[in-house]
Amino acid sequence: MDNTLLSIRNLHTSFFTHVGEVKAVQNVSYDVRRGEILGVVGESGSGKSVSYMSCMRLLQEPGRIMGGDVQFKGESLLSKTNRQMRNIRGNRMSMIFQNPMTSLNAVLKIGDQITEPLREHKNMSRAEAKREAISLLERVQIPDAEKRLSAYPHEFSGGMRQRVLIAMAIACRPDLIIADEPTTALDVTIQSQILELMKDLQQDLGTSIVFITHDLGVIAETCSRVVVMYGSMVMEEAPVDDIFHRPAHPYTEGLLRSIPKPGMEDKRLSPIPGSPPVQLSPPPGCPFAPRCNYAMNICRRRLPEFTKIGENHRSACWLLSGHAPSNNFRRENI
Amino acid sequence: MFKYILKRFVSMIITMFVIITITFLLMHSVPGGPFAAEKALPPEVEQALLEKYHLDDPLWKQYVDYVGGILRFDLGPSFKYRGLTVNELIVSGFPVSGRVGGLSILVILLIGIPLGIIAALKQNRWEDAVVRFLATLGITIPSFVLATLLLYVFSLKLDLLPSFGIESWKGYILPVVALSGYSISFVARLTRSSLLEVFRQDYMIMARAKGLSEFKILFKHGLKNALIPIVTVMGPLIAGLLTGSFVIEKIFALPGMGGHFVNGISNRDYTVIMGITVFYAGFLLIMVFIVDLIYGFLDPRIKLDNRS
Ligand SMILES: Nc1ncnc2c1ncn2[C@@H]1O[C@H](COP(=O)(O)OP(=O)(O)OP(=O)(O)O)[C@@H](O)[C@H]1O
Ligand code: SF4
Ligand SMILES: [Mg+2]
Numbered sequence: 001m002d003n004t005l006l007s008i009r010n011l012h013t014s015f016f017t018h019v020g021e022v023k024a025v026q027n028v029s030y031d032v033r034r035g036e037i038l039g040v041v042g043e044s045g046s047g048k049s050v051s052y053m054s055c056m057r058l059l060q061e062p063g064r065i066m067g068g069d070v071q072f073k074g075e076s077l078l079s080k081t082n083r084q085m086r087n088i089r090g091n092r093m094s095m096i097f098q099n100p101m102t103s104l105n106a107v108l109k110i111g112d113q114i115t116e117p118l119r120e121h122k123n124m125s126r127a128e129a130k131r132e133a134i135s136l137l138e139r140v141q142i143p144d145a146e147k148r149l150s151a152y153p154h155e156f157s158g159g160m161r162q163r164v165l166i167a168m169a170i171a172c173r174p175d176l177i178i179a180d181e182p183t184t185a186l187d188v189t190i191q192s193q194i195l196e197l198m199k200d201l202q203q204d205l206g207t208s209i210v211f212i213t214h215d216l217g218v219i220a221e222t223c224s225r226v227v228v229m230y231g232s233m234v235m236e237e238a239p240v241d242d243i244f245h246r247p248a249h250p251y252t253e254g255l256l257r258s259i260p261k262p263g264m265e266d267k268r269l270s271p272i273p274g275s276p277p278v279q280l281s282p283p284p285g286c287p288f289a290p291r292c293n294y295a296m297n298i299c300r301r302r303l304p305e306f307t308k309i310g311e312n313h314r315s316a317c318w319l320l321s322g323h324a325p326s327n328n329f330r331r332e333n334i
Numbered sequence: 335m336f337k338y339i340l341k342r343f344v345s346m347i348i349t350m351f352v353i354i355t356i357t358f359l360l361m362h363s364v365p366g367g368p369f370a371a372e373k374a375l376p377p378e379v380e381q382a383l384l385e386k387y388h389l390d391d392p393l394w395k396q397y398v399d400y401v402g403g404i405l406r407f408d409l410g411p412s413f414k415y416r417g418l419t420v421n422e423l424i425v426s427g428f429p430v431s432g433r434v435g436g437l438s439i440l441v442i443l444l445i446g447i448p449l450g451i452i453a454a455l456k457q458n459r460w461e462d463a464v465v466r467f468l469a470t471l472g473i474t475i476p477s478f479v480l481a482t483l484l485l486y487v488f489s490l491k492l493d494l495l496p497s498f499g500i501e502s503w504k505g506y507i508l509p510v511v512a513l514s515g516y517s518i519s520f521v522a523r524l525t526r527s528s529l530l531e532v533f534r535q536d537y538m539i540m541a542r543a544k545g546l547s548e549f550k551i552l553f554k555h556g557l558k559n560a561l562i563p564i565v566t567v568m569g570p571l572i573a574g575l576l577t578g579s580f581v582i583e584k585i586f587a588l589p590g591m592g593g594h595f596v597n598g599i600s601n602r603d604y605t606v607i608m609g610i611t612v613f614y615a616g617f618l619l620i621m622v623f624i625v626d627l628i629y630g631f632l633d634p635r636i637k638l639d640n641r642s
Contacts, residue, residue: 089543102537116550
């Protein structure tokens, strides 16, 4: 049986702003497999969120999907009607957003917000949905679940709210949960609690999870495979061990170098020099070329194609391609 | 909740007391008595009048009497309409003003909010452009100009609606339109911008990501949030309607409170001026109180109990 759950193929998404077309996602292709935790990592603005907003068809003006396809359980999401799409959102595919403080509606009771997807998609009665909501809250370890149903979001701490959002996301037992930086807005101790919780739930429910993050630490803790994005494109895709021990792309290498070492006083990242590209009028060639230590002439002229490095490992860099003039330096590293 | 209501009630009483005192002092510091205009009045007659209305008492005694009267809901006699009390003037005038004002508020909410919703939903399309044009027009035209315009078109030229009085329901149409024109525009604009702001919020994207219907997203998640700023302006808006109605009642010759007030001023009918001021102040305070309660109901983040 095919174990591909979500398959993104040549996805292009642009925002038509008053200064021009911003190409937020360009030619992105990869799969999310059943039951896996996939990490999607990359700097701010690399197109991580926009690719999943495209998959969920939740892009807001002036965003538009310009090409490609997204298949979910073998069916194209881009050709579904709005009504069909609504039946998938929150039901088969759900999202957890970055900011738990703003993702809950402040004027509606928690219980009301958790039961919503159940009533919408599972046709539960008010009482059934309430019972289910209590067990969901218990599942995400919120004490006093029954009483908390009638509380409002402002009566919860950030970590508790994120638990509520997780409860909401798993309510309908979806096939896929997209967690867009679910821990970035939280304290470090709370962060690891939330990650533990999500890993446990994933084990129990067998759901696939996509972890969007710019934190390689989160990736190391949770994911089995990783997709690295830069400048609205995929740079590298590999099992998590390969990413950490055998990175094939200079950008991935840079990301790894920017992880704070344990015991280091200053926890700030030592970022890759230079700033991320503006996708307004991207120059031809590799998007990373302006910041890449290994950049060659061809890098600035032509987009590198993917080179298969291992069974599940591929990377888009001229250094790996047989066409590149001299790549001995990099070959040794692989 | 109860504590909050009690606290608000006490502060309302204090505010009322301050208003009463200031109004009283102002009225008595204006030179010229109520009978000054009637020059021909012989001194002994004037003395008799002053005595009759206790105007020769020391100021503090007049003040104590006046406050005592208010506590018994007695605003005293009118100096000019002999034999009429201020209470009677209010009882005859307020229903008219209240109907015009109440209808206006209804019209403002029932037209202004839906117009704002349509404009927000159809942002940058022709529906939005029409609403925005009308709203800008409505905000720039003062109510008395609108009233005159309406009178000219619908009474004088088309002869469809009466130009004064409220003998039939038709008489209410023009005053209500003139009175609510500005506020409809204001509320429509506010609803539009407030909704557009709400649409951008994370919880709206979340609601969409949960697969809810557009209807639920708009009315359950969106509108309740978008209404919060509208409720906060309702207090001042009602105040505006009240004062605006003075002019409108005059233009359409409605036998409401506004007419009595304006006459009271030109007649130096002090008890009438004071009485109506005190009455309106009390009315307004109660309205603002109600608005606050609605506000607390809409927004659970406002803790009614421990707000000072
Ligand atoms: N509403 C919008 N209008 C114009 N451009 C947008 C809009 N939303 C996103 N973009 C552009 O799309 C690009 C990708 O954004 P995206 O949110 O996917 O980045 P990200 O990888 O999720 O970054 P972050 O880590 O900051 O969340 C950015 O360059 C951004 O400028
Ligand atoms: S293609 Fe060239 S510029 Fe791009 S990452 Fe590889 S070496 Fe660097
Ligand atoms: Mg993002």
